[in-house]
Amino acid sequence: AQTVTQSQPEMSVQEAETVTLSCTYDTSENNYYLFWYKQPPSRQMILVIRQEAYKQQNATENRFSVNFQKAAKSFSLKISDSQLGDTAMYFCAFMKRQGAQKLVFGQGTRLTINP
Amino acid sequence: EPEVTQTPSHQVTQMGQEVILRCVPISNHLYFYWYRQILGQKVEFLVSFYNNEISEKSEIFDDQFSVERPDGSNFTLKIRSTKLEDSAMYFCASSEFANAYNEQFFGPGTRLTVL
Numbered sequence: 001a002q003t004v005t006q007s008q009p010e011m012s013v014q015e016a017e018t019v020t021l022s023c024t025y026d027t028s029e030n031n032y033y034l035f036w037y038k039q040p041p042s043r044q045m046i047l048v049i050r051q052e053a054y055k056q057q058n059a060t061e062n063r064f065s066v067n068f069q070k071a072a073k074s075f076s077l078k079i080s081d082s083q084l085g086d087t088a089m090y091f092c093a094f095m096k097r098q099g100a101q102k103l104v105f106g107q108g109t110r111l112t113i114n115p
Numbered sequence: 116e117p118e119v120t121q122t123p124s125h126q127v128t129q130m131g132q133e134v135i136l137r138c139v140p141i142s143n144h145l146y147f148y149w150y151r152q153i154l155g156q157k158v159e160f161l162v163s164f165y166n167n168e169i170s171e172k173s174e175i176f177d178d179q180f181s182v183e184r185p186d187g188s189n190f191t192l193k194i195r196s197t198k199l200e201d202s203a204m205y206f207c208a209s210s211e212f213a214n215a216y217n218e219q220f221f222g223p224g225t226r227l228t229v230l
Contacts, residue, residue: 004157033216044119045206045221052216091158101146101213102160102171 002027002094006106013082014114020067021077021109023092029053031097034068034075039089039108048090051075053097079111087113117141119222121207127228128197136192136225138207147190148208148219149182151175158206164190165213197229 004025013019025034036048051059051068058066063083067076079086092106120139128134140147149161163170164182181193190209194201204226208219 037221042223044223047218050216050218097214101163101210101219102148102173103150103158103219104160105150105158107157 002029002032002096002104004092004094004104004106006090006092006109008109009107010110010112012112012114015082015084017082018078018080019082019111021079021090021092021111023075023077023106025073025075025092025094025106027073027094027096029096033095033097034066035093035095035103036064036066036077037091037093037105038086039091040085040087045091049077082113084113084115087111117220119207119209119220121205121222121225123225124223125226125228127230130199130229131196134194134197134227136194136205136207136227138190138192138209138222139188140190140207140209141211141220142188144209144211144220146170146210146213146217147182147184148210149192150206150208150221151203152206152224153200153203161192161205163213170213194227197227199229202227202229 032053034051037045038048039045049061063080089108093103122137147164152158162172204224206224207222210217210219
């Protein structure tokens with residue numbers, strides 16, 4: 001079975017700062033995807049960024065980038081030039097590449113961007 | 116932009132009562148999912164559904180739970196006889212295809228409170 005762990009329940013930074021959210025996972029699978037989802041207050045979860053395990057290059061989406069360390073089973077999210085709208089709950093998630101299409105989530109990190 | 120919608124946003128029920136949670140997936144999506152999040156815990160997969168059949172279900176999804184696509188637009192989760200421990204946020208999701216590359220789009224959730 002897969003597990004995903006987010007060790008930071010809450011984080012808080014000032015607007016325009018860079019923040020890194022941590023995620024570790026455990027799996028015996030070799031082919032899988034990792035995701036970061038964002039859930040703003042009272043809104044639905046939306047996908048921020050995804051990483052395919054067989055790709056060595058770290059995924060980037062505008063101000064969001066990941067640091068994927070496959071051997072260490074680590075998948076952190078970096079938010080550059082943070083904005084007030086980045087305030088949200090962030091979930092790290094895992095999915096096997098083949099077979100079951102269920103997402104396995106971490107506990108979440110509540111990120112607050114202060115003005 | 117198309118969104119997954121869920122009704123009601125909050126449901127309060129007495130223990131032992133039946134509840135039906137409703138979801139309207141994105142119209143061209145073929146794969147549907149239910150997840151739940153007990154307060155303070157991880158988001159957990161319950162069930163996936165395709166072509167009017169359950170594709171996969173978790174250990175949580177016992178005989179008290181059922182899913183249905185009663186018409187071309189709605190996707191429902193029924194809990195036959197609610198227990199206190201069913202109190203949680205229930206999220207519906209849908210995707211166009213069932214592979215890890217395809218994003219699952221989430222609804223805003225239904226908060227179920229069992230008294």
